[in-house]
Amino acid sequence: MESNDPVYSLSGRSGLRLGIMGGAFDPIHLAHLVAADEAMAQFELDEVVFMPTGGHPHKGPRTAAAEFRYLLASVATASNPRFSVSRYEIEKQGTAYTADTLEFLAAQFAPSTQLFFITGADALLDLLTWKDPEKVLALSTLVAASRPGYDLSSLPDVLAKLVELHGDAGLRGRVKLFAIPSLDISSSMIRQRLRLGRPVRYLLPQGVAELVEKSDHYREAFSHQASGEGE
DSSP states (O other): OOTTSHHHHTTTOSSOEEEEEEEOOTTOOHHHHHHHHHHHHHTTOSEEEEEEOSSOTTOOSOSSOHHHHHHHHHHHHTTOTTEEEOOHHHHSSSOOOHHHHHHHHHHHSOTTOEEEEEEEHHHHTTGGGSSSHHHHHHHOEEEEEEOTTOOOTTHHHHHHHHHHHHTOGGGGGGEEEEEOOOOOOOHHHHHHHHHTTOOOGGGSOHHHHHHHHHHOHHHHHHHHHHTTOOO
16 A cells, blocks of 8 residues: 555544445445545544455455546545545455454554444344454444435344354444435446446536546446456
8 A cells, every 4th residue: 555545644643533434336426425424423533534345245246447446436535635545455465354454454543543434234234244243343333324214123133143142242332323314326226327328427426427427437347247258
């Protein structure tokens, strides 16, 4: 990673409340930014670092290359001085697991730093399938944005099972939900609209929309996959 990566440039600050927002960002869209901004407000975060992944254990083949997704995330966050983008997972060899990323980050920052891993509430229902979920919750507070209409009624059972497996009742308190304004936007929906040639300009930050439209990257990727190329 470059020395100006936020993992290094922020590491000297003590008492930092740091949000980490991981994901494919394929592409990054307005709901990602709203979730990060709302998490910052509700949990009094000092900064949010977006962490585009290179390889992801819970996703299928990528549509966009990691460098392009990193570029889009950098453009999307440029206007907010408390948002930044790290190259750590893009440059990491092998699969990027949240537990490993948080372990790396914890080693870089002062002990007084508090890490908050920002995700979607739906991801919590798969928490037991994550690598070392107990380590994730030992190293960070898991803050999850609730999505409109998503059924989280099984979440208490997931957390109870986690406590049962690891014998630590404190893990339950390391998971927090927060509500975001209703924006029914997802990366998969945007990719589908691009595949069909439908407009996405007002679903994405302006600079991201312009790059996506000018590059024609997603349409090219879909055509390659349809022909058996680009996997």
